[in-house]
Amino acid sequence: MSWVTKTLKSTLGRKLIMALTGLFLILFLTGHVSGNLLLFKGDGGEAFNMYAKFMTTNPAVKLLSYLTYISVIGHVIYSITLNRLNKSARPIGYAESGAFTNSTWSSRNMGILGTIILVFLAGHLYSFWFQIHWGDVPIVTYAGEEYKDLYSVVKVAFQQEWMVALYVVAMTFLGFHLSHGFASAFQTLGLNHKKYSPAIKTLGSIYCVLVPVLFASMPLYIYFTS
Amino acid sequence: MQLTLKIWRQKNASDKGGFATYPVDHVSKDMSFLEMLDVLNEELTEKGQDPVHFDHDCREGICGSCSLYINGKPHGPLQTTTCQLHMRSFNDGETVTIEPWRAKAFPVLKDLVVDRYAFDRIIQAGGYVSVGTGGVPDANEIPIPKTIADLAMDAAQCIGCGACVAACKNASAMLFTSAKVSQLALLPQGQVERKTRAEKMVAQMDAEGFGACTNTGACEAECPKGISITNIARMNREYFSAVVSSENL
Ligand code: HEM
Ligand code: SF4
Numbered sequence: 001m002s003w004v005t006k007t008l009k010s011t012l013g014r015k016l017i018m019a020l021t022g023l024f025l026i027l028f029l030t031g032h033v034s035g036n037l038l039l040f041k042g043d044g045g046e047a048f049n050m051y052a053k054f055m056t057t058n059p060a061v062k063l064l065s066y067l068t069y070i071s072v073i074g075h076v077i078y079s080i081t082l083n084r085l086n087k088s089a090r091p092i093g094y095a096e097s098g099a100f101t102n103s104t105w106s107s108r109n110m111g112i113l114g115t116i117i118l119v120f121l122a123g124h125l126y127s128f129w130f131q132i133h134w135g136d137v138p139i140v141t142y143a144g145e146e147y148k149d150l151y152s153v154v155k156v157a158f159q160q161e162w163m164v165a166l167y168v169v170a171m172t173f174l175g176f177h178l179s180h181g182f183a184s185a186f187q188t189l190g191l192n193h194k195k196y197s198p199a200i201k202t203l204g205s206i207y208c209v210l211v212p213v214l215f216a217s218m219p220l221y222i223y224f225t226s
Numbered sequence: 227m228q229l230t231l232k233i234w235r236q237k238n239a240s241d242k243g244g245f246a247t248y249p250v251d252h253v254s255k256d257m258s259f260l261e262m263l264d265v266l267n268e269e270l271t272e273k274g275q276d277p278v279h280f281d282h283d284c285r286e287g288i289c290g291s292c293s294l295y296i297n298g299k300p301h302g303p304l305q306t307t308t309c310q311l312h313m314r315s316f317n318d319g320e321t322v323t324i325e326p327w328r329a330k331a332f333p334v335l336k337d338l339v340v341d342r343y344a345f346d347r348i349i350q351a352g353g354y355v356s357v358g359t360g361g362v363p364d365a366n367e368i369p370i371p372k373t374i375a376d377l378a379m380d381a382a383q384c385i386g387c388g389a390c391v392a393a394c395k396n397a398s399a400m401l402f403t404s405a406k407v408s409q410l411a412l413l414p415q416g417q418v419e420r421k422t423r424a425e426k427m428v429a430q431m432d433a434e435g436f437g438a439c440t441n442t443g444a445c446e447a448e449c450p451k452g453i454s455i456t457n458i459a460r461m462n463r464e465y466f467s468a469v470v471s472s473e474n475l
C-alpha cells in the first residue's frame with residue numbers, strides 16, 4: 001500500500017476528508033445563501049435570474065460547482081465508511097447510557113442529521129437544479145437579452161405549503177449538523193488552540209443559526225408575499 | 227444504605243453473559259465503590275457462589291486498573307476513577323447498573339474484567355523514547371520551558387484506564403493515544419522518533435479495531451485525569467505532518 005492510500009484508509013485520514021469536504025460545503029453554503037438573498041430584492045426576480053445565468057455559465061463557477069459535487073459525494077461516502085467502522089468498534093452496546101451528560105445530541109447523531117440533509121438535497125436538486133438544466137423553464141428578456149426565468153419556478157414551488165414546511169424543517173436539521181460540524185472540522189484539522197478556538201466556536205454558533213435561518217426565510221418570504 | 231446491583235456476569239470470553247441482580251444491605255456512605263463490591267463478594271463467597279470479578283490494584287486513583295461502567299457512565303457519576311468513587315454519590319434504595327467497558331478492542335475476559343492489552347500494544351508501537359542508558363542524568367541538563375513542561379505533564383497524567391474508549395460512541399482510543407503522542411512530541415527527548423511515533427501509534431490504534439473520532443468530547447468529559455482533547459488536535463497535526471514529511475513510505 002502506498003503511503004497515500006495508507007493515510008486515506010486510516011481513521012485520521014478519513015476524518016481529514018470529512019473535515020475538508022465539510023468545510024468546502026460550508027464555503028459553498030455561504031456563497032449559495034449570499035447569492036440567493038437577491039430573492040428578497042422585490043424586483044420580480046430580475047436580479048436573481050441574471051445571477052442564476054451567471055452561475056450556470058461562468059467557467060470559474062463551473063469549476064467550483066464540480067468541486068462541490070465532489071465534496072458532497074466524498075463527504076457522503078466517507079461518512080458511510082466511518083459510520084460502519086465506528087459501529088463495528090463496539091459490537092456489544094451498553095444496557096444503560098449516560099451519553100447525554102457528556103456530549104451534545106448533534107455530535108452523537110451526525111449520521112442521522114446528514115442522511116436527512118442528503119434526502120432533502122436530492123429533492124432540492126430535482127426541483128431546481130435539474131429543472132434549470134433540463135426542465136421546461138419559461139424565458140424572460142431583460143434589456144434585449146434572454147434569461148431563463150428561474151424565479152418563476154421558485155415562486156411556483158414556494159406557493160405550496162408542504163414545500164415551505166419541508167424547507168424550514170430541513171434547514172433546522174442542517175443547523176444542528178453545523179452546530180457540531182463547524183468547530184469539529186477545525187479540531188480534526190488539528191486547529192485547537194486557546195488563542196483562536198473560542199473565536200471558531202463563536203463563529204460556528206453564529207453560522208449554524210444564521211445560514212439556515214436565511215435559507216428558511218426565502219420560502220417563507222415568497223409564500224407570504226405572493 | 228440499601229442498594230440493588232444489576233451486574234454483568236460472564237463466565238469467560240466465549241460465554242454470552244447476562245445481567246444478574248443482587249440486593250446489598252448495610253452499605254455505608256463512606257465506603258468506596260470497590261469496597262461495596264468487596265462486601266458483596268464476601269457474601270457471595272460465603273454462599274459458595276462465584277464472586278464478581280473486577281479489575282483493581284492501587285485503589286488510590288493512580289494505576290488505571292479499575293474500570294466499570296456504572297449507571298451509563300465510565301467510573302460512575304463523578305469524573306474520577308471507580309476506586310475513588312464513594313457510596314455517598316448514590317441514594318438509598320437506588321438500582322445501580324454495572325457493566326464492563328464495551329469495545330471490540332477490549333474483549334470481556336470474565337464478568338467486569340476486560341482485556342486492555344490493546345493499549346499496551348499502542349504504547350509498544352511508539353510510546354517510548356530511545357535514550358542511552360547509563361548514569362542518572364543531572365537535573366536540568368536538558369532545559370525545557372516551564373509552559374512546555376506543564377503541557378507535557380498534563381498529557382503524561384493519563385493512567386491508561388480506558389474510560390475514554392468506554393465513553394466514546396465510537397469506542398475510539400484517540401484521547402489515550404494522543405496523550406502519549408503529545409507528551410513525547412512536546413519534550414526534547416521525544417524528537418528523534420517524533421514522526422515515526424505518530425505514524426506507528428495511529429496505525430496500531432487502527433489495527434486494534436478502535437473507532438474514529440467524531441469530536442463529541444465525551445472522552446474528555448469522562449477522563450478521570452482531565453486529559454484535554456487539545457491533545458487529539460495535536461496528534462492530528464503530528465500525524466498529518468508526519469505522513470507528508472517522514473522517510474517512511
Ligand atoms: C451542505 C451540507 C453539509 C455540510 C456543510 C456538512 C458539513 C460537515 C462538517 C463541517 C462536518 C465536520 C467534519 C469533522 O468533524 O471533521 C461534518 C461531519 C459529518 N457529516 Fe456533514 N455536512 C453536510 C452534509 C452531509 C451529508 C449529506 C451527510 C450524509 C450522509 C453528512 C454526514 C456527516 C457525518 C456522518 C459527519 C460526522 C463524521 C464523523 O466524524 O463521524 N453530512 N459535516
Ligand atoms: S485519556 Fe483519560 S480516560 Fe483515557 S485512558 Fe488516559 S486517563 Fe483513562
Ligand code: FES
Pocket residue numbers: 281282283284285286287288289290291292307308309310
Ligand atoms: S485501582 Fe488504581 S486507579 Fe483505581
